[in-house]
Each structure stands twice: as C-alpha cells, then as structure tokens.
Amino acid sequence: MSERRLHVFAENAGLSRRVFVASTVAAALLAAAGCSSPQEAAQGTGGDGAPVKVGLVYSQSGALASYGKQYIDGFKAGLAQATNGTNKVNGRAIELLEADDAGDPAKAVSAAKDFIGKGVKILAGSASSGVALQVAPVAAQDKVLFISGPAATDGVTGVNRYTFRSGRQSYQDVLAAKSFIGDAKDKKVVVFAQDSAFGKANEAAVTAVIGGAGAKVSAILVPASATDFTPFASQVNAAKPDLLFVAWAGTTATAMWGALDQQGVLGSTTVVTGLDQKASYPVFGAAGEKISFLSHYFDGATSNDAAKAASAKITGGLDLFSPDGFNAAQMVVRAIAEGGDDIEKMVGALEGWSFDGVKGKMTIRKEDHAMIQPMFQVKLVGSGAAAKPQLVKELAPEEVTPPAVAMK
Numbered sequence: 001m002s003e004r005r006l007h008v009f010a011e012n013a014g015l016s017r018r019v020f021v022a023s024t025v026a027a028a029l030l031a032a033a034g035c036s037s038p039q040e041a042a043q044g045t046g047g048d049g050a051p052v053k054v055g056l057v058y059s060q061s062g063a064l065a066s067y068g069k070q071y072i073d074g075f076k077a078g079l080a081q082a083t084n085g086t087n088k089v090n091g092r093a094i095e096l097l098e099a100d101d102a103g104d105p106a107k108a109v110s111a112a113k114d115f116i117g118k119g120v121k122i123l124a125g126s127a128s129s130g131v132a133l134q135v136a137p138v139a140a141q142d143k144v145l146f147i148s149g150p151a152a153t154d155g156v157t158g159v160n161r162y163t164f165r166s167g168r169q170s171y172q173d174v175l176a177a178k179s180f181i182g183d184a185k186d187k188k189v190v191v192f193a194q195d196s197a198f199g200k201a202n203e204a205a206v207t208a209v210i211g212g213a214g215a216k217v218s219a220i221l222v223p224a225s226a227t228d229f230t231p232f233a234s235q236v237n238a239a240k241p242d243l244l245f246v247a248w249a250g251t252t253a254t255a256m257w258g259a260l261d262q263q264g265v266l267g268s269t270t271v272v273t274g275l276d277q278k279a280s281y282p283v284f285g286a287a288g289e290k291i292s293f294l295s296h297y298f299d300g301a302t303s304n305d306a307a308k309a310a311s312a313k314i315t316g317g318l319d320l321f322s323p324d325g326f327n328a329a330q331m332v333v334r335a336i337a338e339g340g341d342d343i344e345k346m347v348g349a350l351e352g353w354s355f356d357g358v359k360g361k362m363t364i365r366k367e368d369h370a371m372i373q374p375m376f377q378v379k380l381v382g383s384g385a386a387a388k389p390q391l392v393k394e395l396a397p398e399e400v401t402p403p404a405v406a407m408k
Contacts, residue, residue, distance in 0.1 A: 051095040052336050055115030057108050057135065058125035058149060060100035063250040066277060067127040067321050071149050072098070074325025074358075075124070077313035081306065081326075082333040089336045103127070105134035116142050121343060122335060124166070124328045127321070129153035129197040136163040145335060145346050147328050150321040153201040158368035158405040162343070164350055165371050166331060167324035168296055170198070170247070171402035173274060174205040176294045176375040176395055178213070180272050181243050185214035190241040192232070192260075194248065195221040202247035215243075227252065229259035236265050246273040254283045266290040275378055277320040281387040288380035288387055295376040297323050297359055298389045307358045323358035327371070330355055331364075361397065367404045372397045 056075065059068035079087055079094065087094050097115055101108035108131040112123055116138075123139060124147040126132040132151035139146035140160035148156050148165045152173070156165050181187060191206050193199030203219040211217040220235050229252075236244060244265065248256060253276065260266055266287050275293040276283075284291065295301065299311075299318040310318055310326050331350055339346030352366040363372040377392040 049091060051093040052089070052122070052341075053095045053097055053115070053118065053120045054122045054124065054332055055112065055118075055120040056096055056098045056125050057101050057111045057115070057123060057131075058098075059103050059127045060098075062102040062104070064103050064127040066279065067150055068100075068125075070277065070319045070321040071125065071127060071325040071328075073314045074310060074318075074322035074327075075329045076325075077310045077322075078306075078326035078329030079333070080313060081309040082330050089333055090340075092336070094332070094336070101125070101128070101131050103131065105131050109134050109138055112138050113142075116144055121145060121341065122147070122332055122346070124332065125149050126151045129155070129201060132156050132165075133159070133197060136160060139163055143343055145343055147331050149328060150324045151198075153197050154205060154402070155197070155201065157370045157402070158407045160408055161347055161369075164331065164364060164369045166328035167321065168371060168373060168375070169402060170201040170205045171209065172373070172375060172400045173247070173294065173296075174202070174209045174245075175400040175402065176377070177206075177245060177272050178210060179377065179393075179395070180292045180294075181210070181215075181270065183214075184210050187215040187242040188240065189215045189217045189243045189245060190236060190239050191217065191219040191221075192236060192244055192246045192248075193219065193221055194224050194250070196224055196249070198249055199247055202245070206245050210243075210245075222256075224250070227255065229256045230263065233259045233263035233265055236260070237263060237268065241269050244269050244271045246271060248273070248276075253280060257283055257287065261285075261287045261290075275320075275380065275389055281380065281389070282384050284380060284383070284387065286383050288383060291380070293378045293380060293389070295378045295389065296320060297376070298378060300389075301376050301378075301391060301394075302358060302360060304356065304358070304360060306356055310358050318358065327357050327362060330357065360394075363397065365404065368407055370402055370404070372401055375400045 058071055059065050099111035112135050122145045126148045127150045129151045132148040133155055136159045139162045146163045150167045152170045154169050154171050189210050191203045193202050207217045222232050272292045275295040335346035338349030350364050354363040360374045374397050375395045378389045380387050381390050
C-alpha cells in the first residue's frame, strides 16, 4: 500500500474478459521484451564525462517517512549494485540531490522545479500518490524523466510518456485480492479506505475488477484527519459485506485495526488487506490470524541475486518498499547508459525493458509504462513482536497484470 499498503488483493475469481485479454497481451509482451542486467546497461554509450544529476524527491518526514527511508535505502543499494560499486555510468558520476516532500504535493512540485532549474533531467521518488500525480505533469511540461516510487495510484500509469513507476499500482493489488474470494458474482464487497487519492484509486480498482466480475461494490471512505474509527467500523457491520477490502496508509493503522477488531468486524466477514512494513506486524496482535494478506514485498519473499545484493547493503534487512528504490536505481542507470543526456532516448531505453529486480522479473510495459511484476500471498504467524510473514504463494506477473491504458 506509496504508501502503507494495508491493501487487499485478488487474483483467480473469474476475471472479466477485458482483464483476461489484457493479461494475455501483457504475457506476450513479457515474452517479447528484451531482458538485460543493470550492469550490462551501465556499459552503454554516450556521455561527456560531466556528472549526471538525479533529483530524489521523497518523504523524509511526515506520515510516510518510514516508506521514504525504505525507498532511499533501496535506491542507494540498487545504484551500488547496478554500477558495480562505482556510482558511475560510462565514466560519469551520478550526483544525487535529495529533497523532502513531507508527503505534500506543493513541496514536491517546488523541489522538482528547483532541481530542474539546477540541470536535473531525472527525477525519482514519491511515496504519496497525491505527490506523484502533481509531479508527473511537471515532468511532461519540462521534458524530464520522472520515475515515481511507491505511490500506488493507477493514475500514474499512462499519465504521460515521461513518467514511469518503480513500484506496483493499486490495480495489481486488487487483481491479487481476487484470489481470496472465489466466485465474485453477487458478492457484497465494501472498500474501507482513507478519503485520499490512494483510497479512491483502490475503490476504483475494486469496482472495476471485482465489481466487473459481478460483485456489488460500495465504499466507506474515512477522512484522513480521523482518529476515532468506531463509527466507521459500525458502518461496516451495518453493510454486512461478504468481503471487506482494507486499503490504508499512514500512522493511524493501529487505531483503525483496533476499532475493526473491537467492533467484531474481523470475526464477521472475510477481511483482505495488504501486509504492511515490518513495524506494522505487531499492530494486528491475535487479529492477524483473522486477516488474509497480500504482500507487495516482505523480507525473505525472494532470495535472488538482487535481493541478496540489497540485503547486504541495507542495515536491518529489506522491507516493504526496498524493491521500489532498488528498481528506480536500476532504471536510472539504464536510462543514462542508453540515453546519455537525451531524454527521448532515455524514455525509449526504458519502454519495454525487462530486468531482474528484488521481487523477480520486472517488465516496463511500453504502451503505458505499467510495471509488470509478481505479487505475494502471505500469512502472519505469531503475534505481537513475534509476528512474522510466511509465504503462501507467489503470484506470477501475468496473474496480476493490469489492463493497458491509453497514454495521455
């Protein structure tokens, strides 16, 4: 959830024909896309020896600061791995400029414009969906490359040809969630989320995917300023859903889950959400065994070379959004290696590119820049400080591929 993804996901409950066709097309694209390692990309052409400035605008403070920390740690680990520890591409040093957006779109836009004025041609970051949606138009207007980070809103995909993403999107969460409910026909589904770009994106995705499979979808959108969640939990009980899809981001998760448990929601219906960062595991307590989890990533979900390289560089191990930062660095190296200072060549170098990331095989879909990737079903074992995620099933990229959208 780029954000705390206490999301809910779905996969095998009778996808609509539209989604099935989109997944089939995506699978073909995966097979056809060229695949190379970041190290190979770093041996590309061009460069006059001058440093390449990369502007990282992400949450260093605010509600999503922990996600920002995971992202930047992953980025620096990915940069080291992709450049063989030199932080150079074709002999050119990569100079990182960092700014705190604090989750505020206005601050992010201001920082992005400041970096562009300093000669930055590549921007990366954005844990907040609201931030990503505001920075993307700046990238298009000034013709710079923007690689959004953990921000999950589907609106980033296809927003313009200069914008890419290094993480997953809400539609992939929801496609994964379908695996938990079987036949969706005539099921009553309630989306429980914050009244934000992230929450509304999840509502739209659930409506399109699970609603498209025959479910009746409604939403309870909670103001971001809310601290008392009992009234909203009562609304869930009154709705009597067959499935409660929870999508949450930020520091109020503990209070939110506590209210749902206290009001008996977790024992009265199937509750599906995404497993959040490590620090959140104790939040669920004994309630964790009542929840079905889908994970974007957790430490130990994979053991490939990229995951091992990231683990070796990140103190305390990997976390939810470590792969997003790692991916972004690989993409930056690829763009510089193949494009030099030419933004159009950078865009072309990333479109259709497949590479090995922390999560496994990643593919940037050429048509709309969606990041095609695997997802994970997990269960939480133990409670409190002893709670640990355990892999149940890895969902292949083609199982959670969102339908392509027209590039704006």
